[in-house]
Amino acid sequence: MADKGRTLAEKIWQEHVVRSAEGEPDLLYIDLHLVHEVTSPQAFDGLRLAGRAVRRPDLTIATEDHNVPTVNIDQPIADIVSRTQVETLRKNCADFGIRLHRMGDASQGVVHVIGPQLGLTQPGTTIVCGDSHTSTHGAFGALAFGIGTSEVEHVLATQTLPQYRPKTMAITVNGTLPDGVTSKDIILALIAKIGTGGGQGYVIEYRGEAIRALSMEARMTICNMSIEAGARAGMIAPDETTFAYLKGRQHAPSGADWDAAVAYWRTLVTDDDATFDAEVVIDASDLTPFVTWGTNPGQGAPLGASVPDPSTIVDDAERASAERALEYMGLRPGTKLRDIEVNTVFLGSCTNGRIEDLRAAAAVLKGRKVADGVRVLVVPGSMAVKQQAESEGLHSVFVEAGAEWRSAGCSMCLGMNPDQLAPGERSASTSNRNFEGRQGKGGRTHLVSPLVAAATAVRGRLSAPSDLD
């Protein structure tokens, strides 16, 4: 290995191997473990049953996000089962000495929003969480991936995970994004191209001119949805944009430590002579706003296109899947995507609930009104994002346009709290999954960028800002 160039993922992997033995998975050290209320209770129970402690509470942090209501957050959670789950997390964190950001706390928020915001997400680290969107943190050049509850317990007990070395995939995005086209459109177009299983078994590294030009927020949006292409992790090599984002944050290194860290972080690039197991190239200049029409994130098309005709799909399984999807979505082949009317617009989630997303949507909504009969939920990804938005007056823009300004949480991305679609309701959503029933039983989801979400709110039909007067 020493003589051969290594990819970014291989470098970080090697730095974290505690133990490697022929015929066994590598034992990887975990630098940061993020915990939330849904996938952790059974793990803490497991520790208690076995009489085990949390090995490194100082590398562990918890937040309440999936279940929390986004209104009346000063009141106890009305849903008793949700409340019990959140209270269970509070007890577990108290018993095992883990830092917790509770509902209402200034640093509370969606787990993948608070990690970067606190400066805990750093280049070259290994990060796990019992949540598939942990891939988000790869935007900083971290190796970050989602795990199940058994693995959560494993990390709590040992701060390590046995893992097989994944294959590597380079996704190069050349060119320059046209105006009105965002990183959300890149990732949606990419998933439509390679499919929901296209990245299965790989760690993706996003590269190229268009990626380098993106802000940290926009990079997080892309890495976030790596899992929707089947890849557990997606990453981007750290650069000046990354360092500028991190500098001065609460948990970022400072003084001489900062210099040492940056010197190391600069080595975190794929070597010129490294090889990837697979490569995909797309051109950003060709992209337009992209939306989904089906029930998996790979079933998408440019906004200017029409609902596809399943009978033209050659692959049997894909055709059957498209037929089912159209039936569930209540759509007919040939309908222009721009003619699809929505009841609800959701702006938020770990994909697009950051300050830049709110700014982009507010710029479209400023001086405009939400269409009659359309409900618009704006849910900041964290309380810090909420506070920042309010200091910039964005909340007034949303409220004056007729949108609801909420508190932080996962909210309608997955409808574990009261923010749900009713059966048959249709949304334009900046979240990551358009699965059947994801946003509420019988609900129909179209995944969109924050710009498309805002324009759709104004016209009541799937739209881009360029469609507005």
Add this chain to the structure above:
Amino acid sequence: MEKFTTHTGRAVPLRRSNVDTDQIIPAVYLKRVTRTGFEDGLFAAWRQDPGFVLNRPEYAGADVLVAGADFGTGSSREHAVWALQNYGFKAVISPRFGDIFRGNSLKGGLLTVLLPESDVERLWQAVEEDPTTAVTVDLVEREVRYADVVLPFEIDDYTRWRLMEGLDDIGLTLRHAEEVEIFEQSRPAWKPRTLAAAD
């Protein structure tokens, strides 16, 4: 974890691809803090349709699920594995699984078996023609067998051994606690910490 060596049962043909974990168990069922009782949430939306394959009397009691490609994509919820197990499934066969779901299943003793699409199609046809067909999932021999058909499958030696012995992963890792300690001593001081040093 219960040991898994070989299992023979009847099979359910789930002729769907891209069955994400939100379909296996919707989010509203994830609020419980136990590992049991998730069977009511299994395929909750689809089970409301009387014609759904799990509701058909000829497949009652079947405990091998045969699904289309990309089974278990999406959310990392291990509740999807628990729901399948709580309902009674011992093994799932598919041409491709979501990575996190596959990892979760093999940690928890639900055997997930990869077979090529053409083999899955033949197996679907066989159990649709005769739902009483006995299907054997043999981890020892790494084979799926039914009627006179023998289909080899691949699974790595380490995972196979762990499943056959019913071993707890954490226990295995703790045997190497000393190596973890040595590794920790080499970590740079500036790596992030969530608690102040005094804690």
